[in-house]
Amino acid sequence: MKIPKPTIKRLALYYRCLNRYREEGVNFVSSKDIAERLNLKPSQVRKDLSYFGEFGKRGLGYNVVKLVDELARIIGVNKVWNVAIIGAGNLGTALANYPGLLKHKFKVVALFDNDREKVGKKIAGIPVFHVGDLIRLTQELNIEICVIAVPELAAQRVAEIAEEAGVKGIVNFSPVKLRTSIPVEDVDITLSFETLAYNILKANPEMLKLIEEQ
Amino acid sequence: MKIPKPTIKRLALYYRCLNRYREEGVNFVSSKDIAERLNLKPSQVRKDLSYFGEFGKRGLGYNVVKLVDELARIIGVNKVWNVAIIGAGNLGTALANYPGLLKHKFKVVALFDNDREKVGKKIAGIPVFHVGDLIRLTQELNIEICVIAVPELAAQRVAEIAEEAGVKGIVNFSPVKLRTSIPVEDVDITLSFETLAYNILKANPEMLKLIEEQ
DNA sequence: TAGATTGTTAATCGATTAACAATC
DNA sequence: TAGATTGTTAATCGATTAACAATC
Numbered sequence: 492m493k494i495p496k497p498t499i500k501r502l503a504l505y506y507r508c509l510n511r512y513r514e515e516g517v518n519f520v521s522s523k524d525i526a527e528r529l530n531l532k533p534s535q536v537r538k539d540l541s542y543f544g545e546f547g548k549r550g551l552g553y554n555v556v557k558l559v560d561e562l563a564r565i566i567g568v569n570k571v572w573n574v575a576i577i578g579a580g581n582l583g584t585a586l587a588n589y590p591g592l593l594k595h596k597f598k599v600v601a602l603f604d605n606d607r608e609k610v611g612k613k614i615a616g617i618p619v620f621h622v623g624d625l626i627r628l629t630q631e632l633n634i635e636i637c638v639i640a641v642p643e644l645a646a647q648r649v650a651e652i653a654e655e656a657g658v659k660g661i662v663n664f665s666p667v668k669l670r671t672s673i674p675v676e677d678v679d680i681t682l683s684f685e686t687l688a689y690n691i692l693k694a695n696p697e698m699l700k701l702i703e704e705q
Numbered sequence: 706m707k708i709p710k711p712t713i714k715r716l717a718l719y720y721r722c723l724n725r726y727r728e729e730g731v732n733f734v735s736s737k738d739i740a741e742r743l744n745l746k747p748s749q750v751r752k753d754l755s756y757f758g759e760f761g762k763r764g765l766g767y768n769v770v771k772l773v774d775e776l777a778r779i780i781g782v783n784k785v786w787n788v789a790i791i792g793a794g795n796l797g798t799a800l801a802n803y804p805g806l807l808k809h810k811f812k813v814v815a816l817f818d819n820d821r822e823k824v825g826k827k828i829a830g831i832p833v834f835h836v837g838d839l840i841r842l843t844q845e846l847n848i849e850i851c852v853i854a855v856p857e858l859a860a861q862r863v864a865e866i867a868e869e870a871g872v873k874g875i876v877n878f879s880p881v882k883l884r885t886s887i888p889v890e891d892v893d894i895t896l897s898f899e900t901l902a903y904n905i906l907k908a909n910p911e912m913l914k915l916i917e918e919q
Numbered sequence: 920t921a922g923a924t925t926g927t928t929a930a931t932c933g934a935t936t937a938a939c940a941a942t943c
Numbered sequence: 944t945a946g947a948t949t950g951t952t953a954a955t956c957g958a959t960t961a962a963c964a965a966t967c
Contacts, residue, residue, distance in 0.1 A: 495718075499900055499903050499904075500896060500900060503896050503899040503900060503901070505897070507880065528881060529882065559896070565903070566899050566903050567899075567902035567903055567905065568899060568901055568902055568917075569907040569916065570916045572898075572902060574898075580802075581798070581799045581802040581803060582803065584795070584799065585795045585796050585798065585799030587892075588795040589795060589796065589894075591880075591894070592896050592898065595895045595898065595899065597895075597898050607720035615823060624818055633806045635905070636898070636901065636902075636905075659905045659908075659909060660708075660902075660904065660908075661903045662897055662901055662902075663885050666721065666805075668742075668743065668744060671903075673908070674901060674904035674905055675791040675901075676898070676900050676901040677897075678892070678894060678897050680803075680805070680892060681717075681805050681806065681809045681811075682714060682717050682718070682802075682808065683876055683890045683891075683892050684735070684786075684788075684806065684808065684811050684850070684876060684890070685717040685720070685780050685781075685782060686713055686714060686717060686890055687716075687779050687850065687875075687876055687889075687890040688780055688781035688782055688786060688811075688850075688874075689713050689716070689779070689781055689875045690890070691781065691849070691850075691873045691874040691887075691888055692781040692875065693778075693888075694874075694887070694888055695779055695873060696871075696892065698873075700779075702783065702784045
C-alpha cells in the first residue's frame with residue numbers, strides 16, 4: 492500500500508504524544524485526544540494508523556502502552572541506531588552535545604573531520620577520527636547513519652564516501668541536494684529562516700514599504 | 706490568490722539556484738535548466754513563479770539577475786533581519802557561530818539566557834543578555850526574529866514573552882507545538898532522524914528480522 | 920520565419936476529511 | 944442496551960503536471 496509521506500512525519504509526532512500520555516499514566520486515548528494535542532483531525536489520526544494495522548478498540552480508543560510499542564516498531568526506534576557525525580565544526584559539535592539524540596535512540600559513536608588538529612581529541616566524550624578512516628570505522632563501529640555537517644563544497648563527496656562505506660542513511664545539514672542511492676533526510680536551517688521571512692512579510696504587509704526605503 | 710505552502714519552500718530553493726547561476730556568469734536560464742538542477746518539473750517552476758508575476762521571456766527564459774532580485778524581494782531577503790537567539794546552550798551557541806545565517810541576511814544581534822553565569826559574556830562576538838531584558842532589548846536592538854533554543858519545558862513561555870516583546874516571527878527548535886499569533890517555523894531535528902530511521906527500514910526490510918533478535 | 924520557451928488551462932494525482940456502519 | 948469510538952469508504956480539497964496557444 493502507498494503511504495503518504497506526511498503520514499510518516501506524523502507517525503513520529505504520534506509516538507512522542509503517546510509517550511507523554513504514558514508518562515502521565517493514561518491507559519487509553521481516543522483519536523480525538525491525540526488530534527487535539529497535535530492540532531490535527533481525528534479522522535487523520537485514524538487513517539494514518541490504519542495504514543499499519545488495527546490498533547484501537549471501538550468505543551474505547553487506543554491502549555497507550557501498546558500503541559507506543561507499535562509506533563516504535565513501525566518507525567524503527569525500538570533499537571539504538573549508531574550515528575557518526577562528519578564535520579566537527581560548530582554544528583557537528585552542537586549535535587554531539589545534544590542529549591535529545593540519545594534520548595530518541597540515536598547514539599553518536601564517532602565524529603569525523605579532515606582537520607588533523609581535531610583528530611584524536613574528544614568532543615562531548617566522543618572520539619574524533621580522520622575522514623580517511625570512515626570506511627574502516629563504519630564496519631568496526633557498525634555505523635548505520637551519517638550526519639553530514641561539512642561545508643557545502645565537501646557535502647557530495649562525503650556522502651559518496653559514506654555510501655561506499657555501507658552507511659544505511661544520511662541526515663544532511665548542507666544546503667546541497669545529495670545524489671545517493673541510500674535514504675537522505677535534509678535539514679535546511681537557512682531555508683526555515685527564509686520561509687519565516689516570507690511569512691512575516693505576508694502577515695505584515697506594511698513592512699514592505701519600510702524595506703523599499705531602506 | 707492562494708499560494709501553495711510547498712511553493713514558498715521552493716521559492717527559497719530557486720533563489721539559491723539562481724544565485725549560483727549568477728555566480729557562474731550565466732545571463733539567461735530556462736525553467737528546464739532550473740528544474741534539472743533542483744530535481745523538479747519545468748512546469749512546476751513556471752507555475753510557482755507565475756503566482757508572483759511574469760518574469761520570463763518566451764523563447765528566451767529568465768534573466769538571471771532580474772529573477773534573483775525579484776525572488777529576494779518576494780522572499781524578503783533584500784533586507785537584513787535582526788535575530789535574537791534565546792537559549793545560549795549548545796544549539797544556541799552553534800547557531801550564533803553559524804556563518805550561513807549572516808550570509809543569508811539573518812544577523813544575530815543578541816543571545817538570551819537565564820543563567821547568570823552566561824549573562825554579560827560574549828559568544829561568537831555576540832553579547833549574552835538575561836531573558837528578563839528581552840522585552841526592553843527587542844525595542845532597542847529592533848529584534849525581528851527570535852530563535853527558540855531552550856529546553857522543551859521553557860519553550861511556550863519564552864514564545865509568549867517574545868510575542869509580547871513585539872517580535873515578528875519565531876524559528877522554533879524545540880519539539881513543542883507553539884501557540885502564538887505570530888508566524889512560527891519549526892525545525893525538528895529529532896523528527897528528521899526518526900523519519901530517516903523509517904525510510905532506512907523500508908529500504909532494508911531484512912533489518913527488521915535482526916532488530917527482533919536484538 | 921523557425922525554434923524555443925513562456926504563462927496558463929485543464930487533467931491528473933495525492934492527501935485530507937466527513938460520514939457512517941461496525942463493534943466494543 | 945446506549946454511548947462511544949473505531950476503521951474504512953467516498954467526497955472534497957489541494958498540489959502537480961501535461962499540454963498548448965501565445966510570443967520572443
